[in-house]
Amino acid sequence: MNWYRIKTSFTGLKRLATISAEDKQACIDAYKFFQRMQGGEKTETADETKAVAAYYKVLNNMLSVFDLEKLYIPPQYDDSKGLYDNQLICEQALLKQLNLQNPESSHLLDMGCGRGRIAHYLATMTGGQVSGYNIDPNQIENAIEWAAETNMTDRLHFKEGNHHDPLDYDSESFDGCFSVQAVWPFFKTEELDDCAREMYRILKPGTRYACSEYLLSPYFDWNNPEHAALHKIYLPTLAATQSMYPADVCAALERAGFKILVSEPSQRPAWPICEQKRNLIFGIRKVIRFLEKVRILPPWVEESLELLQTGGEAWTDAEKAKIADLNWRIVAEKPAA
Numbered sequence: 001m002n003w004y005r006i007k008t009s010f011t012g013l014k015r016l017a018t019i020s021a022e023d024k025q026a027c028i029d030a031y032k033f034f035q036r037m038q039g040g041e042k043t044e045t046a047d048e049t050k051a052v053a054a055y056y057k058v059l060n061n062m063l064s065v066f067d068l069e070k071l072y073i074p075p076q077y078d079d080s081k082g083l084y085d086n087q088l089i090c091e092q093a094l095l096k097q098l099n100l101q102n103p104e105s106s107h108l109l110d111m112g113c114g115r116g117r118i119a120h121y122l123a124t125m126t127g128g129q130v131s132g133y134n135i136d137p138n139q140i141e142n143a144i145e146w147a148a149e150t151n152m153t154d155r156l157h158f159k160e161g162n163h164h165d166p167l168d169y170d171s172e173s174f175d176g177c178f179s180v181q182a183v184w185p186f187f188k189t190e191e192l193d194d195c196a197r198e199m200y201r202i203l204k205p206g207t208r209y210a211c212s213e214y215l216l217s218p219y220f221d222w223n224n225p226e227h228a229a230l231h232k233i234y235l236p237t238l239a240a241t242q243s244m245y246p247a248d249v250c251a252a253l254e255r256a257g258f259k260i261l262v263s264e265p266s267q268r269p270a271w272p273i274c275e276q277k278r279n280l281i282f283g284i285r286k287v288i289r290f291l292e293k294v295r296i297l298p299p300w301v302e303e304s305l306e307l308l309q310t311g312g313e314a315w316t317d318a319e320k321a322k323i324a325d326l327n328w329r330i331v332a333e334k335p336a337a
């Protein structure tokens, strides 16, 4: 483990230990809200978004302790490598799919950019600019700090933003936009068109949107009790609020004017990496219990880890049954003018 990862884990623990009672309660309430949603309660998107922001405010610190600073699980492209290196392979593939003509002068948009680490890597690879927005100010603060620490503030631009609002960027200002497990899990079918139209608006003609996103596979059947039962357990753990089919997302993108170039399942599964992380969390729980006992960590941390583990198991079962995919790939192109 290198120094950066040790420092990140330590900072995550420190932030968890000092989190305000208000934020902590909001996070617990958010998880209960997600569970009620899965229990069938009808909810408004604005309330879902509020819950997502409250939940991620705590979760991003908790997961950073376990080397999950980029809040997504990639496909296991290379069995000999761990989560982080497989994330890099995933991001390289994403960039390739954007098919940039002039990478060094490019400006990309990262939708739901988390702590800005994917944006950072893409800017490093292209030599160009990347902007990103996220609903959670805590993650944006971290993204801005890291850009400053690495002298990248002239090429990385982060701000708060919500997928459900018009995007706060000029029309035809980007040479590509992308998302990694950050957009479609937060949309109801009837809301997809607004988002697709905004993506179309901000892209220059002839450029692309590419993603690696959680979507149901076409084999998922809402009327199958086994599918529905697994979905109910894993969805709150993914911190997602909705589950879309790729066909619905692609149809919305097409209605907005995009041409779909790719819509396909991930080439490799994510569950082996989920299992590795689950085992790591399991191993570390003894230490967490001790830290809770001596009151360094609040008692709900272990409870949250328990929920993450149960949800993780359900996810593995769902992915093995090929009913859902964490890294479904879509590449869509805005036609040249």
Ligand SMILES: C[S@@+](CC[C@H](N)C(=O)[O-])C[C@H]1O[C@@H](n2cnc3c(N)ncnc32)[C@H](O)[C@@H]1O
Pocket (backbone or CB within 6 Å): 049, 052, 053, 056, 069, 070, 071, 072, 111, 112, 113, 114, 115, 116, 117, 118, 133, 134, 135, 136, 139, 161, 162, 163, 164, 179, 180, 181, 182, 183, 186
């Ligand atoms: C699974 S994480 C992935 C984050 C990031 N792409 C990464 O890999 O580090 C999902 C992200 O979506 C963000 N998010 C959720 N709902 C959002 C919304 N309505 N608008 C903007 N960001 C949102 C969350 O705050 C979180 O950072």
